[in-house]
Amino acid sequence: MKSWLTACITMIAAAVLLAGCGAQSDGSVQSDGKLKVVASFNAMKEFTQAVGKDKVDVVTLIPDGTEPHDFQPTTKNLKELSHARLFVYNGLGMEPWADKTLEVVDNKNLVAVDASKGVQVIANTDKHDIHEHGRDDPHCWLSLQAAQTEVQNIAAALAEADPANAEFYRENAAAYNEQLQQVLAEYQEKFQSVPNRQFVTGHAAFAYLCRDFGLTQRSVESVFASGEPSPQQLASLADFCKQHKVKTIFSETMVSPKISETLAKEVGASVKTIHTIESAEGKATYIDRMRDNIEQIYQSLK
Template structure:
């Protein structure tokens, strides 16, 4: 079956599911019941929540579509999750193919006042090269939020979207966005200087989520799994990774919270390396902020390359 036909079938079924779910609401909604005056913002996953909170401050009430602890690439929306868009003023998503279900969900929500923000709009997108991934997920690597420079673009897009939905507080959103972007830029400046002084630029991670971060700092990732954390490496791919780690004296293999560490642990044992966590900000991971986790990522990568 062609991918486009599969997508159309998915959209149709999703629409039916949401229509049925809304019919059982009895005509009441969280939007109507919301009397605190805050802008009701639905977000796809944790990094979007962080950016919205930084920009929206105490003017917004945030709901996550993807439940915390769920791998976004594997998420399938339920009727209960889909209702959240029907009740929202704004929906913030990453875009670039990160939320393949979003188009159908927005259409089925039947919410003409919903302001949709694709945070990744305007980012210089990195193109996928794997034909199977392009067929299944689209032509772009979606992980732009893991780059401090791209994150600044995303924060500005979010500020513009919140201002559109809530013009009376536009100045507040823009001021918050400016302050947050300055923090992101300061972090980028600090580690641009640190990484530039290192002779080695390659690090090894569980899944290939850090291409945008690598572009920011002149680094290169070697990964156990693909951009979409799908499948396991072949015997030949694993041998190449083992040889690479041995030849380059790699002592750290990074692993993400929502991706199985099994293959990373196997690789680490084979080459005598340690496994260390690295954050993708797809889940809250204990409540640390985006800036704290990004700095921790950069510092751990920096230390692994020394």
């Protein structure tokens, strides 16, 4: 799989160069004075915008509605990176194409930041996921605690790319992280009074969120939403739901809700949507969607 990915990216890079699209950019600042930043997906874009504000122009590499695990870069993507000053990605295997893309993109001025650097990583437990995607659960941006580390890493990268405004970026990162910490502290206190600490979701994307609040997720599908549960696994999950009087099965917009709906019907539960924040959703911000996620989980456990 990795050799096929490498071959694809190399061929795309060659096509970009032959077409004259891969010429190195002079760097960094556009005609409007803003720093050009490419982020892999929506959460990374939001963190970068919160730190860079009006001094950055941020675009996402992965189109809304596209699963980041399944994305493959195109010639257009390489052209965008060849004219960017900063590339922000989550890391931990969320963007398996990132390292090879950075090797072939023609831009010596590009600063790349693995936003998850320094996050306490949660390991995958599913053998298929480990074989296909690696040992790390990449969904750390769905933790308000880990998100603060990512924001700090992005601020440091922006300061490296644009030293003249380093203090501006650090101050914005501190202010944004204070907002994240306020939501975290508010719900850590609320969850202390909840006796039931297990919830059920469509795919196992919320381990880092669970760590923030001392919760446990049970899921229909694995960390990478790959494959479908066997009848035995589904039956076991249904028994768990009945035993623990689970009244809500959560589903995500990027994953088919069919199996979650089947499980909910079996156990007499409702299906509600929570956000993985991989794509934009109207005007809802990262903090809006995280607060909605946590509040819905909290209400389901009361």
